[in-house]
Amino acid sequence: MFTAFRWLLRLVVVTVLLAVAGISLAYYFASRSLPDYNADYALAGLDGGVEIVRDTADVPHIFAGSDRDVFFALGFAHAQDRLWQMTLMRRTVQGRLSELFGERTLAVDEMMRRLDLYSIATRSVAAQDAQTLDALRAYADGVNAWIGVVNSQAKGRGAPEFFLFSNEIAYWQPADSIALLKLMALQVSGHLEREVLTARLSLLSEDWVRDLMPVVPGEGIAALPPFASLFPTVPRSYAALEAEPADPLSPFRPGALAGASNAWAAAASRSAAGAGLLANDPHLP
Numbered sequence: 001m002f003t004a005f006r007w008l009l010r011l012v013v014v015t016v017l018l019a020v021a022g023i024s025l026a027y028y029f030a031s032r033s034l035p036d037y038n039a040d041y042a043l044a045g046l047d048g049g050v051e052i053v054r055d056t057a058d059v060p061h062i063f064a065g066s067d068r069d070v071f072f073a074l075g076f077a078h079a080q081d082r083l084w085q086m087t088l089m090r091r092t093v094q095g096r097l098s099e100l101f102g103e104r105t106l107a108v109d110e111m112m113r114r115l116d117l118y119s120i121a122t123r124s125v126a127a128q129d130a131q132t133l134d135a136l137r138a139y140a141d142g143v144n145a146w147i148g149v150v151n152s153q154a155k156g157r158g159a160p161e162f163f164l165f166s167n168e169i170a171y172w173q174p175a176d177s178i179a180l181l182k183l184m185a186l187q188v189s190g191h192l193e194r195e196v197l198t199a200r201l202s203l204l205s206e207d208w209v210r211d212l213m214p215v216v217p218g219e220g221i222a223a224l225p226p227f228a229s230l231f232p233t234v235p236r237s238y239a240a241l242e243a244e245p246a247d248p249l250s251p252f253r254p255g256a257l258a259g260a261s262n263a264w265a266a267a268a269s270r271s272a273a274g275a276g277l278l279a280n281d282p283h284l285p
Contacts, residue, residue, distance in 0.1 A: 034160070035080035035081070035146075037052075037054045037058070037080075041145075041149060043076075043145045043149075044145075045072065045141050045145065046069050046072060047065060047066045047068060047069050048064070048065040048066065048069060049064075049065070050062070050063070050064040050069050050070075050072070050073045051063045051064075052073055052076070052077055058081075060073075060074075060077040060081075062074060062077070067134075067135070067138075068134060068135075068138045069138075071134075071135045071138035071139045071142065072138045072139070072141055072142040072145070073142060074139060074142060075138070075139035075140060075141065075142025075143040075144075075145075075146075075172070076142035076143070076145055076146050077142075078142075078143065079142070079143040079145075079146035079147065079172075080146055083143075083146070083147070083159045083169070084159035084160075084161040084162060086143070086172075086176075086180075087169060087170075089180050089183060090176050090179065090180065092108070092112060092183060093112060093117050093118050093121070093179045093180065093182065093183040094112070094118045094179070095108075095109040095110070095111075095112035095113035095118075096109065097109055099167070100165045100167060101165075115186070117179060117182045117183060117186065118175070118179045120182065121175045121176075121178040121179035121181075121182055122175040122179075124175070124178050125174050125175050125178060128174075133174065136174035136177055136178070137174055139172075139174075139177060140171075140172040140173055140174050140176070140177065143171075143172035144171045144172050147169060147171060147172075184282070184284060187284050188282075188284070261280070261281060261282040261283050262280075262281050262283075263278070263279065263280040263281070264278075264279055265277060265278045265279075
């Protein structure tokens with residue numbers, strides 16, 4: 001009896017030690033992936049000295065001697081804070097989410113490849129003026145500078161999430177920034193289904209279109225059951241909406257859950273810095 005108890009105690013102790021060691025190791029690697037805002041870096045590609053000052057909310061304030069250095073530092077700061085989010089959004093617009101998440105995101109990938117936004121973004125690079133192209137390149141250089149720091153100084157994977165979804169991190173390109181802007185534009189295209197419906201209804205008679213989509217609200221005929229088939233994605237009740245929540249990985253959100261962005265501005269006289277302030281918060285998935 002005593003021998004069995006002793007072996008059981010040993011098993012419990014070993015299990016606890018292994019659990020503590022595993023948690024400690026996970027914490028070490030995760031913490032290594034978090035940026036050190038007080039560190040100094042010697043980076044190639046800058047025109048002069050750059051300082052990124054973080055306030056109490058960790059919002060970066062960039063001080064540099066040239067526009068190029070400002071965009072470089074902005075890319076560097078974004079990569080420090082949002083590398084996982086940036087690469088995930090890039091995969092979304094490229095139609096490559098299923099490489100990480102499997103069959104769950106096949107429908108999203110298929111849709112994004114049909115839209116082919118990334119190829120359009122790649123072609124858009126050549127259409128930019130010199131000033132915009134310089135900014136895009138400087139921003140990409142800043143993002144890649146942080147990726148270089150992560151690789152050369154063994155700072156984990158650049159973000160803790162990369163330990164859960166391991167994948168190679170491709171260097172940032174100017175087309176990536178344009179592609180993300182196009183993805184954001186797509187995300188706020190809440191009228192997309194209505195435009196498709198309008199195009200389909202344009203093949204019908206004018207009277208039918210007027211009944212279904214009256215110019216003046218309330219002038220249309222009362223809804224009949226067959227009309228519901230024209231809106232297959234609209235939930236029939238709030239209970240149905242609760243039962244089928246939106247896929248968090250999808251670039252679209254159902255209209256019933258769509259939010260709105262907000263913005264505010266303050267005059268220079270109301271700013272401690274003596275300059276105007278503008279804050280914008282686009283509410284995107």
